[in-house]
Amino acid sequence: MDVRKTKHYYDVSAGDAVCTCDYCRNYVKEIRSAYPVLAEYLETMGVDIEKPFETMPLEPDESGNITYIGSQYVVLGDSSGFEETDIAGVHIGIADSHPMTGLQEEHFVLEVSEIDLKWTIQENVQKSN
Ligand SMILES: [Zn+2]
Numbered sequence: 001m002d003v004r005k006t007k008h009y010y011d012v013s014a015g016d017a018v019c020t021c022d023y024c025r026n027y028v029k030e031i032r033s034a035y036p037v038l039a040e041y042l043e044t045m046g047v048d049i050e051k052p053f054e055t056m057p058l059e060p061d062e063s064g065n066i067t068y069i070g071s072q073y074v075v076l077g078d079s080s081g082f083e084e085t086d087i088a089g090v091h092i093g094i095a096d097s098h099p100m101t102g103l104q105e106e107h108f109v110l111e112v113s114e115i116d117l118k119w120t121i122q123e124n125v126q127k128s129n
Contacts, residue, residue: 002077006046009076014051023057026121027068034117037088047073053109054099060119070113072098079108
């Protein structure tokens with residue numbers, strides 16, 4: 001993997017590609033504070049945890065929590081040097097399948113699973129109105 005190119009990608013263009021649906025907005029809002037150690041680990045690869053390529057949410061439950069069965073992150077370069085691991089109870093592997101990335105450069109897609117977060121995006125929308 002190419003950490004320098006990956007970091008550049010997250011600094012410059014990954015933010016524009018982040019989905020703006022409620023599920024993804026909730027993920028972006030909550031992920032770093034809920035999984036600080038995972039955020040640090042991804043950062044060593046140049047990945048910004050708040051800029052997922054894809055999230056796979058279930059529905060929020062009645063107690064105000066939501067599970068994402070996975071989330072995906074683009075990493076530039078080839079997958080040599082990357083090894084599957086578990087960080088803070090979360091598995092980090094290479095995605096078997098993912099949507100088209102549209103990237104011309106060599107890259108691969110990480111899959112992080114599972115993620116449990118608070119569901120706070122609705123409250124936030126009401127407050128801001
Ligand atoms: Zn989304």
